[in-house]
Amino acid sequence: MTAVNPATAAPSRVQTPLKRFVVEFLDSRVAVLGLVVLVLIVSSALFAPWIAPQDPYDLSKLDIMNGMLSPGSADMDGNLFWLGSDEQGRDLLSAILYGLRTSLLVGFSSTTVALAIGLMVGMIAAYAGGSLDAAIMRLVDIQLSFPAILIALILLAVLGKGVDKVIIALTAIQWAYYARTVRSAALVERRKEYVEAAQCLALPRQRIVLRHLLPNCLPPLIVVATVQVAHAITLEATLSFLGVGVPVTEPSLGMLIASGFDYMLSGEFWVSLFPGLALLVTIVSINLVGDQMRDVLNPRLQH
Amino acid sequence: MTATTSSRAAVPLPAPGSATPMLELSHLTKRFTTKLDFAERLAKRLGAKVQEFDVRAVDDVSLAIAPGEVVGLVGESGCGKTTLGRMVAGIIPPSSGELIYRGRPMAALPHDEARQATLKIQMVFQDPMASLNPRLRVSEIIGEAPRVHGIVSRNEQADYVASIMRKVGLDPAYAARFPHQFSGGQRQRIGIARALAVQPDFLVCDESVAALDVSIQAQIINLFMELRRDLGLTYLFISHDLGVVEHIADRTVIMYLGRVVEVAPSAELFTKPNHPYSRALLDEAPRVDTRKRTFAPIRGEIPSPLDPPAGCAFHPRCPLALPRCRSERPSLREIAPGRLSACHLNDMQ
Amino acid sequence: MTRQEAVLEVEDLRTYFFTRGGVAKAVDGVSFTLHRGEILGLVGESGSGKSVTGMSVLGLVDPPGRIVGGAVRYHGEDLVTAAEKRLRQLRGSRIAMIFQDPMMTLNPVLSVETQMVETVLAHDRVSRSEARERSREALARVGIPSPDERLAAYPHQFSGGMRQRVAIAIALLHRPDVIIADEPTTALDVTIQAQILFEMQKLCRETGTALVWITHDLAVVSGLADRIAVMYAGRIVEIGSAVEVIDGARHPYTHGLLGSVPSRNRRGEPLAQIPGMTPSLLNLPEGCAFRPRCPRATDACFALPPLSDEAHGWRCFNPQGAVA
Numbered sequence: 001m002t003a004v005n006p007a008t009a010a011p012s013r014v015q016t017p018l019k020r021f022v023v024e025f026l027d028s029r030v031a032v033l034g035l036v037v038l039v040l041i042v043s044s045a046l047f048a049p050w051i052a053p054q055d056p057y058d059l060s061k062l063d064i065m066n067g068m069l070s071p072g073s074a075d076m077d078g079n080l081f082w083l084g085s086d087e088q089g090r091d092l093l094s095a096i097l098y099g100l101r102t103s104l105l106v107g108f109s110s111t112t113v114a115l116a117i118g119l120m121v122g123m124i125a126a127y128a129g130g131s132l133d134a135a136i137m138r139l140v141d142i143q144l145s146f147p148a149i150l151i152a153l154i155l156l157a158v159l160g161k162g163v164d165k166v167i168i169a170l171t172a173i174q175w176a177y178y179a180r181t182v183r184s185a186a187l188v189e190r191r192k193e194y195v196e197a198a199q200c201l202a203l204p205r206q207r208i209v210l211r212h213l214l215p216n217c218l219p220p221l222i223v224v225a226t227v228q229v230a231h232a233i234t235l236e237a238t239l240s241f242l243g244v245g246v247p248v249t250e251p252s253l254g255m256l257i258a259s260g261f262d263y264m265l266s267g268e269f270w271v272s273l274f275p276g277l278a279l280l281v282t283i284v285s286i287n288l289v290g291d292q293m294r295d296v297l298n299p300r301l302q303h
Numbered sequence: 304m305t306a307t308t309s310s311r312a313a314v315p316l317p318a319p320g321s322a323t324p325m326l327e328l329s330h331l332t333k334r335f336t337t338k339l340d341f342a343e344r345l346a347k348r349l350g351a352k353v354q355e356f357d358v359r360a361v362d363d364v365s366l367a368i369a370p371g372e373v374v375g376l377v378g379e380s381g382c383g384k385t386t387l388g389r390m391v392a393g394i395i396p397p398s399s400g401e402l403i404y405r406g407r408p409m410a411a412l413p414h415d416e417a418r419q420a421t422l423k424i425q426m427v428f429q430d431p432m433a434s435l436n437p438r439l440r441v442s443e444i445i446g447e448a449p450r451v452h453g454i455v456s457r458n459e460q461a462d463y464v465a466s467i468m469r470k471v472g473l474d475p476a477y478a479a480r481f482p483h484q485f486s487g488g489q490r491q492r493i494g495i496a497r498a499l500a501v502q503p504d505f506l507v508c509d510e511s512v513a514a515l516d517v518s519i520q521a522q523i524i525n526l527f528m529e530l531r532r533d534l535g536l537t538y539l540f541i542s543h544d545l546g547v548v549e550h551i552a553d554r555t556v557i558m559y560l561g562r563v564v565e566v567a568p569s570a571e572l573f574t575k576p577n578h579p580y581s582r583a584l585l586d587e588a589p590r591v592d593t594r595k596r597t598f599a600p601i602r603g604e605i606p607s608p609l610d611p612p613a614g615c616a617f618h619p620r621c622p623l624a625l626p627r628c629r630s631e632r633p634s635l636r637e638i639a640p641g642r643l644s645a646c647h648l649n650d651m652q
Numbered sequence: 653m654t655r656q657e658a659v660l661e662v663e664d665l666r667t668y669f670f671t672r673g674g675v676a677k678a679v680d681g682v683s684f685t686l687h688r689g690e691i692l693g694l695v696g697e698s699g700s701g702k703s704v705t706g707m708s709v710l711g712l713v714d715p716p717g718r719i720v721g722g723a724v725r726y727h728g729e730d731l732v733t734a735a736e737k738r739l740r741q742l743r744g745s746r747i748a749m750i751f752q753d754p755m756m757t758l759n760p761v762l763s764v765e766t767q768m769v770e771t772v773l774a775h776d777r778v779s780r781s782e783a784r785e786r787s788r789e790a791l792a793r794v795g796i797p798s799p800d801e802r803l804a805a806y807p808h809q810f811s812g813g814m815r816q817r818v819a820i821a822i823a824l825l826h827r828p829d830v831i832i833a834d835e836p837t838t839a840l841d842v843t844i845q846a847q848i849l850f851e852m853q854k855l856c857r858e859t860g861t862a863l864v865w866i867t868h869d870l871a872v873v874s875g876l877a878d879r880i881a882v883m884y885a886g887r888i889v890e891i892g893s894a895v896e897v898i899d900g901a902r903h904p905y906t907h908g909l910l911g912s913v914p915s916r917n918r919r920g921e922p923l924a925q926i927p928g929m930t931p932s933l934l935n936l937p938e939g940c941a942f943r944p945r946c947p948r949a950t951d952a953c954f955a956l957p958p959l960s961d962e963a964h965g966w967r968c969f970n971p972q973g974a975v976a
Contacts, residue, residue: 017438017481027672134340193434196394197494201448201501202421211447215438379841380812486929487698516697517868521912521925528922543842546871550914550923570919587846589871591898591913600846604811620843 024296034288041282045100052094053079057250062089068263071270084270086259092270095256096278102163102252103282107233110170115225117171118178123217125179126186127209137183140176148173149238156244166245170232181224185217192216219297226290230283237279253279323406324367325537326391326424326505330400333361333386358608360386362561363400370504373531373538375552375569377545377584381608382558388509388541392426422452425498429510431490435482441468441493442478449500464500470533471496471526488519495526499534506530507539512547524551545588549573557581560608560616563635566643577644580617615647623648659829659862660686660709660747665722665732667701667708669933670715676933678704678717680886683959686830689860691853693873693894695909696883699930702866705883706832709864710749711739726830745775748823752835754815757822758807764791764818765803771825790821794851813844820851827859834866849876870909874898882906885931885941892964900964902971905942940967948972 026032044051055061066075066089074080083092125136143151155169189195190213198208237254239245241261246252251259253275260271336357361383368374378384389395391402393409402409404420412420428434435444445467446460455463465475471492482490491511498506508527512520524547530536542548548555548569555572557565557580565578576582583601603620606612612619618628627647635645667679679701686692696702707713709724711731724731726747731739743749751757759767768787769780778786784803791799794817807815816836823831833852837845853876856863865873873880874894881891882905890903901907910916911924928945931937937944939954946953948970959965 017483020483193428193430194436196389197426197428197434197497198436199394200392200421200424200426201497202393202418203448203451207451212436212439216436379843488929516930517870517909518697518912518926519929521914521923522927524914525922525925528920545842546914550917550919584842588842589845589849589869589875590915591871591874591910592915600850601843602847604813604844605841 021296025292028292028295031288031292034285034292037281037285038289041100041278041285042104044097045104048094048097048101052091052097053082054091054094056090056095056098059249064089068268068271070268071274083274086256086271087263092256092274095251096253096275099251099253099256099275100278100282102246102250103233103236103254103279106163106166106170106236106246106252107229110167110174110232111225111229113167113171114174114228115178115221117175118180119182119214119221121175122179122182123186123209123214126183126190127213133183136179140179143173143176144180148235152235152239153242153244156239161244161247163246163250166236166239169239170235173235174228174232177224177228178221181220182217185220186213189213189216223290223294223297226286226293230286230290233279233286234283322369324403325370325372325405327365327367327403328387328391328400329365329403331361331364331387331390331397331402332359332399333383333390333395334359334398356609359561359611360608361390361397364558364563365400366556366563366566368505368537368539371531371535371537372554373540373552375548375555376539376541376558377543377548377555378558379543379584379605381560381605383561383608384541384558385509387558388426388507388539391539392424392507393421394426418452422448422501423503424505424507425501425503426507426509427491427494427498427511430514431487431494432482434494435490435497437482440479440481441473441485444482444493445478445496445500448497449502452501454501464496467496467500470499470530472522486519487515488522491515491519491523492526495523495530499530504535505537505539507541509541510543511540513542513544520547527551545573545584546590557584560606560611562616562645563643564617564645566635568641571642577638577642577649578617578646579621579623579648583620615645657688658685659688659727660864661723661725662686662705662709663723663725665705665708665724666720667704667713667717668720669717671934674934677886677936678933679708681722682883682886682888683722684881684888684891685962686862686864688829688862689856690879691856691863691865691877693877693880694864694866694883695868695870695873695880697868697930699885699933700883701886701933702868702883703834706749706834706864706866709832710743710747711736712743712749741775744771744823745826746828747830747832748826748828750816750820750823750831750833750836752838754812754819754836755807757819758815760807763804763806768803768822768825771822775826786825787821790824791818793824793855794818794821795847796821813840813848816840816848817851820848824855824861828861830862830864832864832866835868836865837872838867838869845872852876870898870913882909885936886933887941887967888959889942889968890966891959896964902964903942903966903968904946904948904970904972906966907972908945940969 049055063075066085067087069075069081069085071082071084073084081091083096085091086095121136125133151173152169155172156165159165159168195208195212198212236245236252237257240252240254241258243258246255248255256275257272264272334357336355338355364387376384376387386395390397404423409417409420442461442464446464449455449463450457450460464478468475468478473489473492473496482493485493512523515523527538528551531538540548540552552569555567555569556563557578559580565572565576565581567577572581573585576585587600601620601622606616606619614630615621615628615633618624621628625647631647633645633647635643636649638644638649663683665679665682666677669676669678682705684692694702694705704713704717708719709731713719719732722732726742731742765784765787768790769783772778772783772786787803788799791802796802796814796817807818810818837848840848849872852863855861865877867873877894879892880894880897881888882897882903883889884905890897890901890906897906898910901910908924908926912926914923917923926945931941939956943949943953950970952969957967957969959967
């Protein structure tokens with residue numbers, strides 16, 4: 001509604017775009033809930049070595065006698081297994097916390113690297129135009145027309161197992177999304193009058209791209225990135241579930257789910273269920289945050 | 304304003320007399336073309352209706368603007384006035400023809416001087432929001448270019464920005480704010496301040512008051528006139544609003560479909576328009592002082608620039624069109640001292 | 653044609669927007685009467701509440717906006733309290749709306765014929781061929797050449813001016829009693845605007861349709877409207893016949909607006925200008941909202957002035973003498 005345009009108000013106090021973003025973000029209770037849960041998950045994953053009852057990677061601490069304990073039961077020494085244990089006697093809560101570390105590490109780092117690559121490639125495509133633009137965008141199209149999981153499987157088959165390999169594979173399948181988003185954002189922004197004004201002021205081209213164009217292309221990218229983190233975590237889980245992702249010695253959530261899968265129908269549901277729930281809650285909270293960011297940063301909804 | 308008055312009389316087109324024009328547009332043309340890519344060529348071969356298009360958005364426009372003069376440029380959508388303004392401001396290059404700044408062709412200037420000349424011609428845009436980078440503070444929007452070009456040092460920037468802000472009627476206390484915190488009129492003042500900060504002597508105003516509320520419009524028009532008086536600025540004032548142009552411009556240029564159809568001192572043009580299109584525009588522009596009346600519009604639509612009519616582009620809508628107008632394009636000729644018009648009817652008198 | 657028959661009476665209409673920043677009184681006590689065949693120009697700047705007034709009449713205000721008081725009477729029937737079903741029945745048939753952007757009315761993926769025929773059938777039980785015939789007539793009436801061919805076309809195949817004509821033709825399908833037009837010619841070129849004004853004027857004269865023409869441009873309504881209402885910050889500050897308002901403006905705001913029009917000033921002289929800027933609706937000055945910008949304001953203006961008269965009235969304690 002044009003009737004209520006805050007811009008017609010006399011400027012009251014200095015309000016940075018960031019402050020405005022924060023205020024508007026906090027408007028949605030669901031999103032705030034998502035954010036709180038996400039912060040809890042991330043910090044518990046970060047501090048896993050201090051809060052987890054057990055180090056699940058230290059094979060010497062594991063006792064095969066404690067295998068498949070049901071949730072809430074204790075071992076001979078009286079150590080409580082809140083969420084039960086898996087076949088090797090790993091405390092599931094500890095495994096989930098450590099698994100989250102791997103999952104989040106893979107999700108965030110592959111997204112960050114892919115974002116950087118996509119940003120650069122997309123900007124070049126938008127600014128250069130012509131045949132270079134066409135070549136880049138066709139490459140992007142081809143990549144996006146393959147199922148992501150297929151490309152990742154092929155890459156991992158070539159590269160072998162390992163957290164770093166998974167990150168490389170996930171980066172390789174994600175950059176194209178960013179390249180496309182950045183390019184379309186940059187093409188829109190380029191036509192805006194403030195860019196023309198910068199040209200008119202004879203500012204160096206590099207300056208126009210980095211100081212004027214780039215910061216204004218970021219909002220849609222941030223939104224895509226949040227959703228992509230969730231996507232990357234799911235992909236990693238899928239890959240690990242299929243057995244081509246992280247090594248068995250450093251189980252991620254996907255691998256935990258996979259290892260409990262065989263017991264699902266024999267009543268020992270917890271080995272798969274709890275890592276699955278952890279994955280679900282993580283993904284949902286990231287998406288809640290991402291959705292609200294999209295609403296707040298959507299230029300069409302801004303005044 | 305006597306200097307202006309004399310120069311106004313002395314600068315018809317092409318500029319005769321002694322004074323070098325501040326800016327001369329010589330046969331400026333801008334064509335927009337697209338070549339078909341591979342897929343489109345294939346589609347065409349298969350019978351799809353794809354075409355290469357070739358639009359002359361601006362077609363052979365020549366104009367000399369004297370120092371201190373305000374030239375109004377009027378026309379409807381698709382007439383090329385915005386494209387012409389962008390070319391003059393150096394945002395898009397002309398397809399052919401040249402811009403001559405103080406007697407020297409811009410294209411032939413060495414790099415450094417070319418940049419200086421570009422800075423001397425600045426632009427004030429239409430949309431007060433889109434023309435300001437939303438992520439920069441006002442101090443940076445105004446102060447960036449003068450700092451980058453060495454007009455002021457980093458230390459002097461704050462004082463310099465404050466002085467420019469005062470000049471355009473903004474409180475320097477707001478320098479740390481962002482564009483969205485200002486009203487439309489204030490944002491337009493920021494846009495003007497940004498242009499003034501590089502010390503131009505020529506301003507291209509492209510519909511610079513069109514997006515503003517009526518009561519704010521008057522404030523900005525007054526500011527333009529004040530700046531002209533104080534800084535001796537020269538203007539190319541592009542607008543669809545005849546009332547505004549009549550008020551502010553010494554000379555008015557009317558464009559239709561990429562070409563100039565009439566040039567005349569404003570006082571004469573608005574009382575005795577020569578070209579039938581100018582007359583139609585003047586008759587149909589709503590005016591506060593017209594009472595309840597019956598509108599009697601000219602017929603027809605503005606033709607697409609993709610497919611302009613042959614001969615005089617206005618002939619399909621012209622109530623006075625002759626058979627000749629359909630085939631032969633009238634040239635822009637002098638019909639009285641300082642007045643030009645492109646109409647065959649002038650040959651009949 | 654009896655001019656005295658009131659088609660639409662708006663009385664003390666109040667539409668507020670309940671936003672995070674507070675309550676914005678977009679429309680705050682607006683009253684006017686519209687007679688058969690009459691053209692009312694509703695003039696105001698952005699944020700004056702002119703568009704919201706139009707939307708309120710049709711019950712089209714979206715949250716966080718809400719009509720909180722007053723009445724909109726169509727032939728005596730109050731629309732504010734009417735059921736949504738009844739409103740839907742009236743909208744598009746008895747009371748039509750035209751927007752600045754014709755694509756608000758037009759569906760880009762349907763042909764003009766489909767849209768028009770559907771509109772006819774939505775309110776009237778007639779055969780398809782009759783509906784088509786009526787659509788053709790409506791297109792012809794707004795000056796669209798070769799309406800038979802144009803019926804088959806899609807909205808994107810029309811120019812901006814033609815699209816607006818189609819939107820107007822759709823509004824006319826049911827020969828409405830009232831048309832509310834919100835800045836329908838603002839985005840159009842001068843010569844095209846003149847054509848549309850011409851068609852609308854003819855239409856009101858011939859069919860007796862009453863028209864509310866919402867605009868920011870005094871010049872447009874001075875040649876078109878019978879009566880003019882000037883809005884400022886949610887209130888009508890002056891209302892009267894077009895001649896009275898334009899030639900004898902009494903409210904300092906109307907007076908200031910008229911004074912700032914370039915053609916009312918001597919060429920090259922500074923324009924008379926209204927100082928300051930439009931106040932925020934969230935933070936309106938006490939009493940007369942124009943007070944901080946008004947050259948004639950006195951202490952009395954801290955109270956809200958009443959509208960002085962129905963015929964030619966103004967909300968001001970210190971009205972201007974008639975303009976020479």
